Amino acid sequence: MINHPHHHPSTAPPLRSHFSLGPLDHDPTAQLIARVRLSDILAYDGVATSSYSKAVQRLSESLTRRNAAIIELNCEDAAVVRCGLEASRLFFRTRSRNGGGGSGVYVYRAGRALEDTDSSPPCMADVFKCMGKAARAALSAVARHLRLRSDVFNYLLDDNPLPANEASSSVLVATYSHAALQNGKGVITGGMLTSNVETEKGLLTLIAADAPGIQVCDPNGQWYLADDGSSPGDLLLLSGRSLSHATAGLRPVTSYRAATDSTLIANSGGRTSLAFRLMPQSNAILDCSPVSAAGHVIPQSYVPISVSQFMDDLSAEENVPCHRTDNANVASNNLNKEPSLRSILSDPLSGAFLEDAMFVSCGHSFGGMMLRKVIEISKCALCNADIDSGSLIPNHALRAAATAVKYEDDKRLFHNSTLRKRRKEVGNHRENGDVAADYGVQRVIQYPFAVNEKVVIKGNRRTPDKFVGKEAIITSQCLNGWYLLKIIESGENVRLQYRSLRKPIISQSSEDRCPSQPVQNSG
Incomplete structure (x- = not known):
């Protein structure tokens, strides 16, 4: 077991911000997010201690209730981060005096050989x-x-430490914004400064800054200043879209934006921040099967998908043309729009329909994981009233409505997916002999290969080049025509869809060598 370094906890609680935050909760203490020491959540060998279990619980509850958490670094790590902030500020100010402008962004990726070390901030x-x-x-x-x-989730991450001649998937973004938030710019995201509502694409994001300025939207739609009262050695933790998909929505995405008042930033002469984005590898697969194996309910929309395709889909959503007359108003309207019927009839934690809905003593109804959570804490998650776990009554009306909507939802999804697959895949299957006529209707075979069958990886634009042309053995079938394969040459495991595979071509020479064993037509 490793020895955890000692920390000095904050002597004063975070203060209420003077920033303009919009509507706030009635309870002032509800705005405070959990502060967890890094030494308490570091993994180690041996039995989990009480400090580790309590820290994990506090961090997860803060992410659930406030969509953010603060990680306190030890003295040595905090000094490194403060050094990085000061070095970045000096770097951008020096570049500004040389004609580089009053603000700037620098992206650092580990493992990349820099051509000119003088052109980057030190300590990165x-x-x-x-x-x-x-x-x-x-x-x-x-x-x-x-x-x-x-x-x-380690299979999604880069090897630690990085192999030689490889660049990291994760990035560190250093940003400096001028004292005046000109043109409404203030929060870093994707290498840009913006005050619009933003979400991260990766797994997790940690932000350190020398001045507060980031608002986070909690699950109730209330905005609050998340980094208020934090020192430059504290890290603001936000969760991204990749982690939300990998956990089947159990860890929701954090939405954040720039603070609307620049008084504090102006007093400090500008704001410098460092954002570490923990990104998955592009050739990894976002798969919820471990979450399902742990007993969680997995909504049908969470299917295995490659990280490269997942990122392409997110980029396509961002690039959809729209009339951007007032981005702030559009984002506000999207946040304040009426909830859908499906969201009302679904468990907010697992996404499953409330087919087991129960009345609690305060009159509200819950089901699924939220019902178990309410029973555990003996408080209503909506009105915070004390409840009696022995007075639960089935909500038959809500159960019937959830069952009906689930049936219609499943039928629509099945119909749409069937049509889409037939339109896109009939041509490919015809080439491989995988389309059969059945009373005049073409039947698409979703799993043209069998387990333990040898195949050749023909690949597509998303398949890593090192796998293209390799022979592999199919070890198992996954959802929607995906297969788990083992590369014969290297022994590596990879997950690919049937479109990227083909049957090996049997040469004439192999037939001459084995005349006694006829070739079986697997088609």
């Missing part, structure tokens, strides 16, 4: 290691809270 490599360690520890804590192995 040390800050990358420090914040990367904290991000992996936070990801491990999220997994443990979901009753998963602490390393269940």
Whole structure:
């Protein structure tokens, strides 16, 4: 077991911000998010201690209730982050005096050979290691809270440390914004400064800054200043879209934006921030099967998907043309729009329909994981009233409505997916002899290969080049025509869809060598 370094907890609680936050909760203490020491959530060998279990619980509850958490670094790591902030500020100010402008963004990726080391802020490599360690520890804590192995998401991450001649998938973004938030710019995202509502594409994001300025939207739609009262050595933890998909929505996406008042930033002469984005590898697969194996309900929309395709889909959504007359108003309207019928009839934690809905003593109804959570804490999640777990009454009306909507939803999804697959895949299957006539109707075979069958990877634009042309053995079938394969040459495991595979071509020479064994037509 490793020895955890000692920390000095904050002597004063975070203060109420003077920023303009919009509507706030009635309870002032509800705005405070959990502060967890990094030393308490670091993975180690041996039995979990009470401090580790309590820290994991506090961090996960803060992400659930406030969509954010604060990770406190030890003295050494905090000094590294403060050094990175000061170095970045000096770097951007020096570039500004040389005609580079009053604001700037620098993106650091570990493993990339820099052509000119003088053109980047110092300390970036040390800050990358420090914040990367904290991000992996936070990801491990999220997994443990979901009753998963602490390393269940490691297959999505880069090897640690990086092999030679490889660049990291994760990035460290250093940003400096001028004292005046000109043109409404203030929060870093994707290498840009913006005050619009933003979400991250990756797994987790850690942000350190020398001045507060980031608002986070909690599950109730209320905005609050998440980094108020934080020191430059504290890290603001936000969750991204990749983690939400990998956990089947159990860990929702965090929405954030720039603070609307720049008084504090102006007093400090500008705002410097460092954002570490923990990104999955592009050739990995976002798969919810470990979450399902842990007993969680997986909505039908969470199917295995490659990270590259997932990122392409997110980019396509962002690039959809729209009339951007007032982005702030559009985002506000989207947040305040009426909830859909499906969201009302679904469990907010698992996404499953409320087919087991129960009345609690205060009159509200819950089901699924939220019902279990309410029973555990003996308080209503909506009105915070004390409830009696022995007075639960089935809500038959809500159950019937949820069952009916689920039936219609399943029927529509099945119909649409069947039509889409037939239109897109009939041509490919005809080439491979996988389309059969059945009373004049073409029948698409979704699994043209069998387990333990040898195939050749023909690949597509998303298939890593090192796998193209390799022979592999199918080890298991997955959803929607995906297969888990083992590369014969290297022994590596990879998950590919049947479109990327073909049957090996049997040469004439092989037939001459084995005349006694006729070739069986697997088609």
